[in-house]
C-alpha cells in the first residue's frame with residue numbers, strides 16, 4: 001500500500017485553476033520528486049496534502065489518503081499529528097527566536113513526550129552539527145543554508161513519517177545545495193518517506209526513485225527518476241541540456257539562410 005496516495009486532485013484559488021486531475025503516489029520509504037517551473041502548481045500540491053489550502057483561499061476536489069486513511073475533513077494540526085510534516089518554501093524560521101527555541105517549537109503538536117523530544121534533538125544535532133554550535137543564536141543571524149537546515153531540523157523534531165519539502169535548494173550555492181541533498185538522503189535512509197518539490201531537476205532526479213513533472217497544473221510526465229533523467233524532453237526543458245540540432249537551427253534562423261554557419265567557416 002502506498003504511504004501517500006493523491007487521486008484526481010483539482011485545486012483552484014477563486015477563478016485560478018492551479019491543479020487539474022493530479023494523481024501522485026509516494027510509496028513507503030521512498031523519495032518521490034515533483035518537478036515543474038514557476039507556477040506549475042508544486043506548492044499547491046503540498047498545501048493540499050498538509051491541509052493548508054484554506055489559509056490561501058484555495059479549494060480542491062479529489063482524494064488524498066495517507067496510510068490508507070483519508071485526509072478529508074482533517075485540519076492541519078491533525079495531519080501533523082498523523083506524521084505528515086511540511087517544510088515550506090523560503091526557509092521560514094522564527095528569526096527572533098534562538099535556534100534551540102525554533103527546534104523546540106517543532107516538537108509542539110507532535111505525539112512524543114520529553115524523551116522523544118530529547119532523542120529528536122540529538123538526531124537533528126547529529127545531522128546538522130552547526131545547529132548545536134549556534135543553539136543560542138537568533139535564527140535570523142544564520143546564513144541561508146543554515147536556515148534551511150534549521151527549517152528541516154524543526155520539521156524532524158515533529159517525528160515525521162512523511163516529510164514534504166518545498167524547494168529546499170532554492171537560492172543556495174551549489175555546495176550548500178549538495179549538502180542539503182545529502183541530508184535528505186540520510187533522513188530518508190532512516191525510514192522517513194519524502195515528497196520533494198523542486199525546480200532543480202538535477203538534484204531532485206538524483207535523489208528520487210520516482211518523479212512527476214507538473215506543467216501548468218497537470219502531470220505532463222511521470223516515471224522512474226533515472227528514466228526521466230535520460231529523456232530528451234526532461235534533459236532539454238529541466239536539466240538545461242542543449243539540443244545541439246535545435247540550437248544550430250535557431251542560430252541559422254537568426255543568421256538567415258545565406259549566412260549559415262558552414263558558409264562562415266568555409
Ligand code: ATP
Pocket residue numbers: 013016017018036037038039040041042043044045056057199
Ligand atoms: P513556484 O515554483 O513559483 O513556487 P509552484 O509550482 O509552486 O510555483 P504554485 O505556487 O502552486 O506553483 O502556484 C500555482 C498557480 O496558482 C499559479 O498560477 C499561482 O499564481 C496560483 N496561486 C498560488 N497561490 C495562490 C493564491 N493564494 N491565490 C491565487 N492564486 C494563487
